[in-house]
Amino acid sequence: MRAATEWELWTTTARVVLDHRDRRHLAAAEAGVRAVTDAVDLACSRFREDSELVARTSDLERGTEVSPLLAALVHQALDAARLSDGDVDPTLGHRMVSLGYDAAFASTAGDTGAPLAPTSRTADALDPRPAWQRILLSGTFLRIPAGVRLDLGATAKAAAADMAAASITARLGVGALVSLGGDVATAGPDPSGGWQVRVQDLDTDPADHVRIASGWSVATSSTQKRRWEQDGRARHHILDPRWGLPAEPVWRSVTVVAPSCVTANTMSTAAIVRGRGAPAMLRASGRAARLVSASGAVVRLGGWPADDASDAAGRAA
Secondary structure: OOEEEEEEEOOEEEEEEEOOOOHHHHHHHHHHHHHHHHHHHHHHOOOOOOOHHHHOHHHHHHOEEOOHHHHHHHHHHHHHHHHOOOOOOOOOHHHHHHOOOOOOHHHHOOOOOOOOOOOOOOOOOOOOOOHHHHOEEEOOEEEOOOOOOOOOHHHHHHHHHHHHHHHHHHHHOOOEEEEEOOEEEEEOOOOOOOEEEEEOOOOOOOOEEEEEOOOOEEEEEEOOOOEEEEOOEEEEOOEEOOOOEEOOOOEEEEEEEEOOHHHHHHHHHHHHHHHHHHHHHHHHHOOOEEEEEOOOOEEEEOOOOOOOOOEHHHHHO
């Protein structure tokens, strides 16, 4: 039997499921997940003036030693940029604010009135490389070019899910599933029948179920959530770095299965940015994936199961 609990987190829902009935284990698991998400938030949130990433802006422009956690989160973000050929770009923070996705978003989802900033790909005329390639990270030494604002949203939440699931198993020795919004990570002993994950973005969207083995992850990226209007134009939070604007909503959502939640989220986010090129990219990766088009049509790739009994993790391996 399994035990589960959930709570509100980062304008979404955190959920923990244990392959164990002991409520004391569940309370300890929740406390562990909260500790991980609190630490990640304090390390890299661009919505908090006291986060390490924001509070040390001047030091980071000169280059400085940072906490191992912030270094790890930046490292994962840069890896995601490399893996996606720059489609998942962590240096679009200023552009996000310019488009209205700032600290007030959670309560107002409105326009900040700030002027549009140049995208990271054109910010420094003296160096034609995209800004993420100009970030220096060596061990825990980090230097961020002046004028570049990091937004680690595409990878930090997934990283928190990975770390939280692993920490539960390390501390309690039980199988665990951690879901932070659309980012699902698992760890520990494989439960009987595997982990069954329901995949559905909005309540009106088509739903699927996928079974994954412990240690695998599922991530969903969506153009239907975190939406707002700016000057009469619809916006969403996944930007195409080429233009510094929300990616064309060819897909309502993209879901990917991978060995880590960071990898799954990187690929699902890149697929949203790629638009019509997403199926070819995902086929080449060999990962199980599910795309829901703007019209609601479902595209299943890479062994994504057509029924609940199929094992996507095994087919994607």
